[in-house]
Amino acid sequence: MNLTKNLFFKIIALSIFMSLLLTLTSCRQVEVTEKKTEEEVTPEGTPTEEEKPIAFLPGITIEDDHPNGCIDCHLKVSDERDYRLNVTLAEIEEHPKIDQIVEKIPDDCMTCHKEGTDNAIEYIVHYEHYKDPEENHFISSYQGSCLNCHSMDIEEGEVKIKSGEKNW
Numbered sequence: 001m002n003l004t005k006n007l008f009f010k011i012i013a014l015s016i017f018m019s020l021l022l023t024l025t026s027c028r029q030v031e032v033t034e035k036k037t038e039e040e041v042t043p044e045g046t047p048t049e050e051e052k053p054i055a056f057l058p059g060i061t062i063e064d065d066h067p068n069g070c071i072d073c074h075l076k077v078s079d080e081r082d083y084r085l086n087v088t089l090a091e092i093e094e095h096p097k098i099d100q101i102v103e104k105i106p107d108d109c110m111t112c113h114k115e116g117t118d119n120a121i122e123y124i125v126h127y128e129h130y131k132d133p134e135e136n137h138f139i140s141s142y143q144g145s146c147l148n149c150h151s152m153d154i155e156e157g158e159v160k161i162k163s164g165e166k167n168w
C-alpha cells in the first residue's frame with residue numbers, strides 16, 4: 001500500500017514539474033517571436049544596443065584630449081607637419097604676422113576678427129572645420145565634434161570656448 005502511495009505522489013510531482021517546464025518554455029517562445037517583430041520594424045542597418053558606439057562628446061561621455069582647444073591640434077608634429085597657426089596663417093598672403101600680437105588663442109584672434117562683424121572668428125573657424133565635409137580632416141579625424149573647441153558645463157548648462165597660450 002505504502003509503495004503505491006509513494007509512486008502515486010511521484011507521478012503527481014513529475015507531472016507538475018513537466019507542466020511547469022512546458023509553461024516556461026512556451027513563455028520563452030512568445031518572447032522570441034515578440035523580439036522578431038521588433039527587429040522587423042527597425043530599419044535595416046540600425047545598430048543593436050550592443051553595437052551602438054558611445055556618443056563622441058569629449059569632456060562629457062569620453063575623456064577630452066583637447067582641453068585647450070585650438071593649440072592642442074594646431075601644433076608642431078614634425079618639421080614637415082607644422083600645424084601651428086602662426087605658421088599656417090603666414091601662408092595666407094594678406095594675413096598680418098601674428099607671432100607678436102597673439103598670446104592667447106583664439107581670444108587674441110578676436111582683436112581683429114571681431115565678434116559681430118563679417119570677419120568674426122566664429123565664421124572663419126566654423127567654415128574651415130566644416131567645409132567639404134567629405135574630405136575635411138577635422139570631421140574624419142575628430143568626428144567634427146563641437147566639443148573639440150567648445151566646452152560645456154553640464155551643471156550650469158553653459159557653453160564656453162576653450163582657449164590656451166600660444167605655442168610658438
Ligand code: HEC
Nearest residue numbers: 066069070073088106125128129135136137138142148149
Ligand atoms: C580637434 C582638433 C582641432 C581643433 C581643436 C581645432 N582645429 Fe583647426 N583644424 C583642424 C584640422 C584637422 C584642420 C584641417 C581641416 C581640413 O581638412 O581642411 C583645421 C583647419 C584650421 C584652419 C585652416 C588653416 C589651417 O591651419 O589648416 C584654421 C585657420 C584653423 N583650423 C583654426 C583653428 C582655431 C582658431 C581653433 C580654435 C578655435 C581650431 N582651429 C581648433 C583641427 C582642429
Ligand code: HEC
Nearest residue numbers: 085092094095096098101102105108109111112113119124
Ligand atoms: C592683426 C589682426 C589679425 C589678427 C590678430 C588675426 N587676423 Fe586673421 N586676418 C586678418 C586680416 C587683415 C585678414 C585678411 C583679410 C580678411 O579676409 O579679412 C585675415 C584673414 C584670416 C583668414 C583667411 C580669410 C578668411 O576670412 O577666411 C583666416 C583663416 C584667419 N584670418 C584666421 C585667424 C586666426 C585663427 C587668428 C588667431 C590665431 C587670426 N586670424 C588673427 C587679421 C588678423
Ligand code: HEC
Nearest residue numbers: 106110115121122125126129144145146147148149150161
Ligand atoms: C574649430 C573650433 C570650433 C568648432 C569645431 C565649433 N566652434 Fe562654435 N565657435 C568657435 C569660436 C572660436 C567661436 C567664437 C567665440 C566668441 O566669439 O567668443 C564660436 C562661436 C559659436 C557660437 C556663437 C556663440 C556666441 O556666444 O556668440 C555658436 C552658437 C557656436 N559657436 C556653435 C557651434 C556649434 C553648434 C558647433 C558644432 C556643430 C561649433 N560651434 C563648433 C569655435 C568652434
